[in-house]
Amino acid sequence: MSIQYEVEQLADSYGVSDSFPKDFGYGEEEPDIEDSSSPSDSKPRILLMGLRRSGKSSIQKVVFHKMSPNETLFLESTNKIYKDDISSSSFVNFQIWDFPGQVDFLDPTFDYEMIFRGTGALIFVIDAQDDYMEALGRLHLTVSRAYRVNPEINFEVFIHKVDGLSDDHKIETQRDIHQRANDDLADASLEKLHLSFYLTSIYDHSIFEAFSKVVQKLIPQLPTLENLLNIFISNSGIEKAFLFDVVSKIYIATDSSPVDMQSYELCCDMIDVVIDVSCIYGLREDGSGSAYDKESMAIIKLNNTTVLYLKEVTKFLALVCILREESFERKGLIDYNFHCFRKAIHEVFEVGVSAQRPLGSQAVGSPCNKAVALNGTPRNTL
Numbered sequence: 001m002s003i004q005y006e007v008e009q010l011a012d013s014y015g016v017s018d019s020f021p022k023d024f025g026y027g028e029e030e031p032d033i034e035d036s037s038s039p040s041d042s043k044p045r046i047l048l049m050g051l052r053r054s055g056k057s058s059i060q061k062v063v064f065h066k067m068s069p070n071e072t073l074f075l076e077s078t079n080k081i082y083k084d085d086i087s088s089s090s091f092v093n094f095q096i097w098d099f100p101g102q103v104d105f106l107d108p109t110f111d112y113e114m115i116f117r118g119t120g121a122l123i124f125v126i127d128a129q130d131d132y133m134e135a136l137g138r139l140h141l142t143v144s145r146a147y148r149v150n151p152e153i154n155f156e157v158f159i160h161k162v163d164g165l166s167d168d169h170k171i172e173t174q175r176d177i178h179q180r181a182n183d184d185l186a187d188a189s190l191e192k193l194h195l196s197f198y199l200t201s202i203y204d205h206s207i208f209e210a211f212s213k214v215v216q217k218l219i220p221q222l223p224t225l226e227n228l229l230n231i232f233i234s235n236s237g238i239e240k241a242f243l244f245d246v247v248s249k250i251y252i253a254t255d256s257s258p259v260d261m262q263s264y265e266l267c268c269d270m271i272d273v274v275i276d277v278s279c280i281y282g283l284r285e286d287g288s289g290s291a292y293d294k295e296s297m298a299i300i301k302l303n304n305t306t307v308l309y310l311k312e313v314t315k316f317l318a319l320v321c322i323l324r325e326e327s328f329e330r331k332g333l334i335d336y337n338f339h340c341f342r343k344a345i346h347e348v349f350e351v352g353v354s355a356q357r358p359l360g361s362q363a364v365g366s367p368c369n370k371a372v373a374l375n376g377t378p379r380n381t382l
């Protein structure tokens, strides 16, 4: 594929820097590995649970720390609850808690009530390449306990490592797991507990797409964002638009036309290209500056008359659009509409900040502030 690109943001310095993750805003991982008996942090959380070796740490590292999937082969087993606060580098203002496979609910040091009370989403990872009967038992035990403590939690099941399965086998596995898990819930009279299922693998974009859906459910402004994107694309002749969290490549919103995996992958690749080029050529000679800032924008024309258009929206968010070359002839209009769109997004989150203030001191997880606390945006980050 021949790619013609202009990355207007690139500075004229050509100093090569290897400082990308840090300078770009990746927070250093919390060095301390804490266990559940530590005082709880007030950040809302997404829990990653599942049996040993199901792939929890790999998911976290690949999605939030740019680890390449092959490197996960060398990850050591997690022995304590690992809290990863990604809010300093990402729009998504939460902590991810990676649990060791063998969490024991009967262990008195495991204060699961405290843990589940401040939880926005519980992701249960099932290794689809393994026998999943034990995992299903564990899933049932975990979600039923969590539901009793906090029925507001979103329960998400990642049927993981599906890269090793044929397409038919994937569908069959999903159907079987879905059926069995819901039967177990019905037997326990927990029909109201809703489980969402996703087929995932760290070897393709499915894990990012699944995480996007999980995070979107925690963003109260989602309908507004979708609406703004719809208005923007229909007035600009754009086919598809995603609002991306640049660090994780999670899309936090898109317009209401269906998402096809190829478009999503194309947009993810564009972010990688822009950030990588910007890291190499965009920083100052002494390595200072940021690979992503207010000036960040890029246009890539593909050889199939498609144009990719990326622009900075906030410190953490970028708009990435796919459009036809003909529509791009009206670039001035698109730029103007983008300007209005960006302003509207800032207003949406400013309202979020002011709406949050009076609630600031409430405990995370209490029903009335769930909508605000679980969303990462209401901070001084715009």
Ligand SMILES: Nc1nc2c(ncn2[C@@H]2O[C@H](COP(=O)(O)OP(=O)(O)OP(=O)(O)O)[C@@H](O)[C@H]2O)c(=O)[nH]1
Residues within 6 Å of the ligand: 050, 051, 052, 053, 054, 055, 056, 057, 058, 059, 069, 071, 072, 073, 074, 075, 076, 077, 078, 079, 099, 100, 101, 102, 160, 161, 162, 163, 164, 200, 201, 202, 203
């Ligand atoms: N084929 C395949 N392997 C994966 C995938 N995700 C993770 N793995 C592999 O699964 C193994 C276990 O991954 P971990 O992330 O350490 O699993 P974990 O659930 O954190 O394990 P514990 O820390 O023991 O609870 C590693 O060798 C990973 O490379 C995937 O999507 N596909």
